[in-house]
Amino acid sequence: MTPSDCGRVRAGRAHAAEPHIDTARAPGESQHRALRSAVHPGAWWLWALSLGTAATRTTNPLLLALLISASAYVVATHRTGTPAAHAYPAFAKLALAVLLIRVLFAVALGSPVPGTHILLTLPEVPLPHWAQGIRLGGKVTAEALVFAAYDGLKLATLLICVGAANALASPVRLLKSLPGALYETGVAVVVALTFAPHLIADVQRLRAARRLRGRPDRGLRGLLQVGLPVLEGALERSVALAAAMEARGYGRTVEVPARIRRTTAALTLGGLLGVCAGTYGLLTAEGGTYGIPLLLVGVVAALAGLRLGGRRSPRTRYRPDPWDVRAWLVTGSGAAVAALLGLASARDPEALHPGVVPLVAPSLPLWPAAAILLALLPAFVVPKEPS
Numbered sequence: 001m002t003p004s005d006c007g008r009v010r011a012g013r014a015h016a017a018e019p020h021i022d023t024a025r026a027p028g029e030s031q032h033r034a035l036r037s038a039v040h041p042g043a044w045w046l047w048a049l050s051l052g053t054a055a056t057r058t059t060n061p062l063l064l065a066l067l068i069s070a071s072a073y074v075v076a077t078h079r080t081g082t083p084a085a086h087a088y089p090a091f092a093k094l095a096l097a098v099l100l101i102r103v104l105f106a107v108a109l110g111s112p113v114p115g116t117h118i119l120l121t122l123p124e125v126p127l128p129h130w131a132q133g134i135r136l137g138g139k140v141t142a143e144a145l146v147f148a149a150y151d152g153l154k155l156a157t158l159l160i161c162v163g164a165a166n167a168l169a170s171p172v173r174l175l176k177s178l179p180g181a182l183y184e185t186g187v188a189v190v191v192a193l194t195f196a197p198h199l200i201a202d203v204q205r206l207r208a209a210r211r212l213r214g215r216p217d218r219g220l221r222g223l224l225q226v227g228l229p230v231l232e233g234a235l236e237r238s239v240a241l242a243a244a245m246e247a248r249g250y251g252r253t254v255e256v257p258a259r260i261r262r263t264t265a266a267l268t269l270g271g272l273l274g275v276c277a278g279t280y281g282l283l284t285a286e287g288g289t290y291g292i293p294l295l296l297v298g299v300v301a302a303l304a305g306l307r308l309g310g311r312r313s314p315r316t317r318y319r320p321d322p323w324d325v326r327a328w329l330v331t332g333s334g335a336a337v338a339a340l341l342g343l344a345s346a347r348d349p350e351a352l353h354p355g356v357v358p359l360v361a362p363s364l365p366l367w368p369a370a371a372i373l374l375a376l377l378p379a380f381v382v383p384k385e386p387s
Contacts, residue, residue: 206230
């Protein structure tokens with residue numbers, strides 16, 4: 001072996017002895033960075049609930065359609081890959097079903113709204129005297145149908161906003177941000193919120209499997225053959241969830257001094273009473289002077305009580321979601337829409353509640369419509385999560 005060959009061998013051995021540094025990111029690190037770049041789930045829920053609150057302040061179909069379009073656009077650009085995100089079309093179908101049912105009830109059971117434009121007359125069923133105010137069949141007027149459609153569209157918009165909250169933020173991530181005093185209640189709420197999305201995801205998965213096998217997935221036969229595996233999967237998931245909760249010490253509490261327990265109970269109860277009294281003051285004309293101070297004092301006292309009550313629950317948070325500037329922007333955009341529509345309903349109620357007696361075509365008020373466009377702010381300030 002020549003000296004040059006010996007040098008090459010020694011160089012090769014030295015190169016093999018050097019530690020290999022992989023520049024690729026570990027899966028856990030990339031997932032952690034993705035979670036850190038995501039917006040706090042509470043911000044998404046506050047944004048969606050604010051849009052739902054704004055929907056309750058108007059019956060104008062143009063404004064409600066604008067609210068639905070704004071929430072749908074944000075969902076289309078920023079929804080997650082969780083089963084709850086795939087259930088958003090189901091919420092839209094449920095909203096459409098609610099609208100149709102509300103209109104059908106107005107046709108079959110009548111409406112308290114008087115009208116002169118009779119569309120059709122159904123056979124009326126006579127009812128006993130104790131059922132006065134209720135009728136089956138009879139005259140169906142255009143005013144009653146329009147009023148029912150406005151009312152049903154408002155409720156449908158509220159359902160779509162809740163579906164948007166499920167699609168944009170995982171309820172499981174939201175559970176980590178709750179105070180310790182509300183942890184047990186939060187788990188029950190999270191299980192209730194995730195039941196419908198998981199059930200819909202199981203039905204879609206089983207129907208796709210039956211279509212691949214050439215079996216019917218529609219009709220009564222398909223429903224019966226899909227229902228049993230879905231119920232079996234739900235039972236297995238419930239048992240697994242109970243086992244996981246028991247293994248993680250769910251419900252375990254620590255002893256706290258009696259003085260702290262009494263202070264916690266007094267602050268929580270007094271805070272809730274203050275919130276109720278302040279809300280009543282805001283809703284009445286006589287309580288406008290003391291409503292806001294009582295509401296603020298009640299909220300502060302309730303938060304302090306929840307903070308002290310969290311000492312009984314020994315919990316730690318693994319990689320908690322930060323509440324950053326983007327979370328404030330998301331929450332502020334939804335709150336601004338709710339506040340501006342509430343102000344518009346007080347100043348210009350005719351534009352936000354178009355009349356049905358007599359029938360008038362709904363108009364699009366400019367500055368309430370511009371206020372609803374603020375709901376699109378999260379689509380531009382929040383980066384998309386990597387798939």
